[in-house]
C-alpha cells in the first residue's frame with residue numbers, strides 16, 4: 001500500500017496533509033513514513049520466514065536516527081561503511097551483534113571501535129585489510145569475525161557509477177584471489193572466518209545477476225569446505241531496485257524466493273543488506289516554487305530545494321517523480337524544468353515535467369527516502385533540510401533544519 005496518496009486533490013503522508021506539514025515545518029523538507037518503512041522491512045521478513053537469516057539495513061541509504069530506530073525495533077541488523085554510521089546505529093539503540101561492516105577503506109581506529117562493540121562481522125575488501133585487522137585484533141587480545149567480500153565479476157546492468165561487482169570496480173576480492181585470502185585468514189589466530197559476501201550494485205531490476213553472483217559464491221563455499229573452512233553465513237549484499245518511473249523490479253518475495261531456491265538446503269545463514277528497497281519509497285522531498293521564468297528555450301520552475309538537497313538527478317541523471325501537493329491548484333500549465341537556486345546548470349530536480357504551477361505552489365519528489373538526505377551537502381552554503389517522520393496522524397521532527405546563523409558563525413578566523 002502506498003503511504004503517500006491523494007484525498008480530495010490533496011497529497012497525504014499517511015494521515016497527514018503534506019501541505020500542512022510544509023506550512024508547519026517549512027521547505028525544503030524530507031518527509032518519511034514510518035508505516036512505509038515498516039511495510040518494506042516486513043516484506044523481507046516474510047520472504048525469509050523459516051530460514052536462518054539476518055536483514056542488515058544499509059545505513060547509507062538513510063541514516064536518520066528515527067529511521068534506524070524504527071528498523072532496529074523490528075529486529076533489523078545494520079550494514080555500515082564508516083565509524084560515523086556505526087555511532088549512529090549505536091545512538092539509535094541498534095544491536096552491535098547484528099552489525100556487518102563493509103567498505104574498502106576501514107581505518108584501524110574504526111576497526112578498534114567495532115571490535116570493542118563486538119560487531120557481528122567485518123566484510124573484508126582486500127588482502128591488506130585482513131592483515132591490518134588481524135594486527136588491531138591481536139593488539140586488543142581479541143578475535144575479529146570476518147567474511148571476504150568477493151567481487152564475482154557480474155554485470156548488474158545498472159548505472160555505471162553504482163555498479164560494484166565488475167572486475168574493474170574497486171570493491172571486493174576477485175574470485176581467483178579469494179581462496180588465498182581465506183587460507184591466510186584461517187591461519188591468523190586473531191581472525192575467525194565466518195562468512196562470504198558480495199554486493200554487485202544498486203538499483204538492480206533483474207534477478208539473474210544476483211543469481212549469477214550467488215552461484216559464484218556457492219562454488220567458493222564448496223571449495224572452502226573441501227579445504228576444511230566451513231562458513232556460517234552467506235551475505236548477498238543489497239541492490240534490489242525500486243520503481244521510480246516505469247522500472248519493473250522483481251518483488252522482494254520473488255527475489256528472495258529465487259535466492260532461497262538456489263541455496264537449496266545448505267546450512268548457511270542468509271544475510272541481506274537492503275537499503276534503497278526499504279527506504280526509497282518511504283520518503284518525499286517537499287519543495288516550494290519560488291519563481292516561474294520562461295525563456296526562449298525553457299519554462300523554468302525555480303524551487304527552494306536544490307542539488308545540495310537531492311543530488312541523484314544531477315549525479316546519475318536519475319528520474320524522480322515530481323507531484324503537485326495540491327492537484328486542484330490553478331496556474332500555468334507547461335513542460336517545466338524544475339530547478340534549484342544553486343549556481344550550476346546541473347542543478348535540476350526534473351526536466352520537462354508537465355505541471356500546472358503558480359509561485360508559492362508545493363511540489364513533492366517521490367522516491368526520496370533513500371540516498372536523498374544522506375547525500376546532501378552544504379554546497380552554496382545552503383542549510384540542510386529538516387527531516388520529519390510521519391506516524392499515523394502525528395508528525396515528528398526527527399532532524400531539525402540546520403540553522404543558517406550556525407553555518408556562518410563559529411569558523412576560526414586568523415589573527416590580525
Ligand SMILES: Cc1ncc(COP(=O)(O)O)c(C=O)c1O
Nearest residue numbers: 058102202238239273274275276
Ligand atoms: C556494501 C553495500 N551493501 C549494501 C548496499 C545497499 O544497496 P541498495 O541501497 O541498493 O540496497 C550498498 C550500496 O549500494 C553497498 O555498497
Ligand SMILES: N[C@@H](CCCC[NH3+])C(=O)O
Nearest residue numbers: 060162202203312370371
Ligand atoms: N547513491 C546511489 C546508490 C549507491 C549505493 C552505494 N553503494 C544512488 O543514489 O542511487
